Amino acid sequence: MSPNALIPSHRKPRRPSASSRALRAGVTGGFLTLAVTGATVPANAAEKPVSETQEMPTxxxxxxxxxxxxxxxxxxxxxxxxxxxxxxxxxxxxxxxxxxxxxxxxxxxxxxxxxxxxxxxxxxxxxxxxxxxxxxxxxxSAPSSSTATGSTATLVAFLKAQLGKAYVLGSTGPSSYDCSGLTQAAFSQIGIDLPRVSQDQSTQGTQVGLDNLQVGDILYWGSAGSAYHVGVYVGGGKFIGAQNSSTGIVERPLDYDMPTGAVRVL
Missing domain, CATH: 1.20.5 (Single alpha-helices involved in coiled-coils or other helix-helix interfaces)
Structure with missing residues (x-):
């Protein structure tokens, strides 16, 4: 027999390992694998745990x-x-x-x-x-002593005769007057000599209350001794005076311009 004759081996055929079979299997059971023909796995190579090869849930x-x-x-x-x-x-x-x-x-x-x-x-x-x-x-306006008699009647008559005449500052008549010039001229008709200015006239005679006036009482506005205006009470709640350059000499009720006080010289 030839030395090169094939002598049957007593070895068992080498079976591919599980990893080799898996690699050859291709796509198996939902796993994507690579087929490696004739590849061998080293003997010392350990199979990977199942957890590393298991596919993530779809x-x-x-x-x-x-x-x-x-x-x-x-x-x-x-x-x-x-x-x-x-x-x-x-x-x-x-x-x-x-x-x-x-x-x-x-x-x-x-x-x-x-x-x-x-x-x-x-x-x-x-x-x-x-x-x-x-x-x-x-x-x-109560009657009693408000009725003009005698000298007071003469006084009132003179004053009424001056109604409508002009007011001129510093004038004492007969065509125009200022307030104290009129009262001075009126009282001179019955023989009473009054001072020239309203301040002095407001201190003549006797001071009387406005609730006890008589015809002929001199009314004043301001305070006694420093009055800025005067007029004469003629009864019936009225007075006559030379008011200002706009009105001239007029007759007015007391509440038209209520006086401050009054003096009695009759």
């Missing part, structure tokens, strides 16, 4: 739908919270505005009440003043 339609629903739910919850926050803010602002309007309304009401009270007080004071003037006029 995202199914149900899983995607569930995730989408979860996202929608989270979005809806966020929207609900945001809407609630906006509503709370709006309610807070409305409450503050209502409190502000209420405070303003209370303030206006108090101001209106105060104004009304002041108007009522002023009206009451005005009514009292009118009543007082009316009482004074009634007292001043």
């Amino acid at each position: 995202i199914t339609t149900a899983l995607a739908t569930s995730a989408a629903r979860s996202a929608d739910t989270a979005e809806q919850v966020a929207f609900t919270y945001e809407r609630q926050a906006l509503q709370d803010s709006a309610f807070s602002q409305a409450a503050k505005a209502a409190e502000k309007h209420k405070a303003e309304a209370v303030k206006k009401a108090k101001a209106a009440a105060k104004k009304k009270a002041e108007e009522a007080r002023e009206a009451k004071e005005a009514a009292q003043a009118r009543a007082s003037r009316s009482s004074e006029r009634s007292t001043l």
Whole structure:
């Protein structure tokens, strides 16, 4: 027999390892593998754990739908919270505005009440003043000693004859007068010599109250000794005087310009 003759080996055929079979298998059971023909695995190479070769779970339609629903739910919850926050803010602002309007309304009401009270007080004071003037006029127009007789009649007649004449400062007649020039000229008709100016005339004779006037009493405006105007009481609650350059010599009721005081020289 030839030395090169094939001698059957007593060795068992070498079986491919599990890893080799897996590599040859191609795509098997959902795993992507590479087929390596004739590749051998080193003897010292250990097989990888199943966890390293196991495929990640495939995202199914149900899983995607569930995730989408979860996202929608989270979005809806966020929207609900945001809407609630906006509503709370709006309610807070409305409450503050209502409190502000209420405070303003209370303030206006108090101001209106105060104004009304002041108007009522002023009206009451005005009514009292009118009543007082009316009482004074009634007292001043009382008859008794207001009727002119004798020298007072002459005095009053002279004064009435001067009505309508002009007022001229510093004049003593006969065509024009100032206030003290008229009274001086009138009393000279009955023999009474008065000082020239109103300040001095206001201190002549006897001081009398306005509630006890008689015809012929000299009325003055201002204070005694420093009066700025004079006239003569002619009865019936009236006086005659040279008022000013606009009116001239006129007859007026006492409440036209209530005098300060009076003196009696008759």
